[in-house]
Amino acid sequence: DAGITQSPRHKVTETGTPVTLRCHQTENHRYMYWYRQDPGHGLRLIHYSYGVKDTDKGEVSDGYSVSRSKTEDFLLTLESATSSQTSVYFCAISWTDTDTQYFGPGTRLTVL
Amino acid sequence: AQSVTQLGSHVSVSEGALVLLRCNYSSSVPPYLFWYVQYPNQGLQLLLKYTTGATLVKGINGFEAEFKKSETSFHLTKPSAHMSDAAEYFCAVSVSSGNQFYFGTGTSLTVIP
Numbered sequence: 001d002a003g004i005t006q007s008p009r010h011k012v013t014e015t016g017t018p019v020t021l022r023c024h025q026t027e028n029h030r031y032m033y034w035y036r037q038d039p040g041h042g043l044r045l046i047h048y049s050y051g052v053k054d055t056d057k058g059e060v061s062d063g064y065s066v067s068r069s070k071t072e073d074f075l076l077t078l079e080s081a082t083s084s085q086t087s088v089y090f091c092a093i094s095w096t097d098t099d100t101q102y103f104g105p106g107t108r109l110t111v112l
Numbered sequence: 113a114q115s116v117t118q119l120g121s122h123v124s125v126s127e128g129a130l131v132l133l134r135c136n137y138s139s140s141v142p143p144y145l146f147w148y149v150q151y152p153n154q155g156l157q158l159l160l161k162y163t164t165g166a167t168l169v170k171g172i173n174g175f176e177a178e179f180k181k182s183e184t185s186f187h188l189t190k191p192s193a194h195m196s197d198a199a200e201y202f203c204a205v206s207v208s209s210g211n212q213f214y215f216g217t218g219t220s221l222t223v224i225p
């Protein structure tokens with residue numbers, strides 16, 4: 001498995017609080033992605049990064065921001081969490097934009 | 113724009129029977145196609161991928177898929193289902209002119225003993 005870790009693995013928070021999820025890789029892949037997985041929707045792209053400080057929006061970016069100050073770390077921030085952001089969040093990495101994506105173990109976030 | 117359609121959100125097969133999971137894609141340029149598997153409470157793992165060349169692609173755990181351009185399909189098959197194949201399966205497409213993957217909504221495979 002590619003060296004990808006996500007932290008925390010589980011989090012319960014309250015509506016209106018800020019939340020930051022971390023994705024860390026040891027593989028030096030250029031591309032990093034954040035997805036959310038919800039029943040009936042499969043995986044939906046939130047944001048992705050194609051290099052340090054280079055990021056772009058995905059399909060469902062509203063309410064989320066990201067940062068990548070180092071190659072190995074990609075942070076996803078919910079500035080003010082809402083119940084609709086309760087989901088399982090996956091980080092993925094790849095060498096190129098068309099190459100295989102390798103996934104982390106996921107973070108289960110519950111917003112009460 | 114690219115898109116992926118997986119026909120059948122739930123598929124049940126008997127142990128030892130053929131597994132067929134359907135995937136159709138929409139793309140205006142030659143696509144790269146992928147199948148991933150997700151076991152409960154885990155991330156996605158690559159089963160197989162098609163980029164160029166041979167249209168029949170073999171993956172791990174006895175799975176294979178055939179790229180059919182005329183049918184815009186990339187169906188996943190396995191001759192004989194095993195109990196350990198029970199999982200969620202995702203088809204995905206990317207293109208060289210784009211910058212994103214597009215995943216289908218997934219097919220949950222149940223294997224009946």
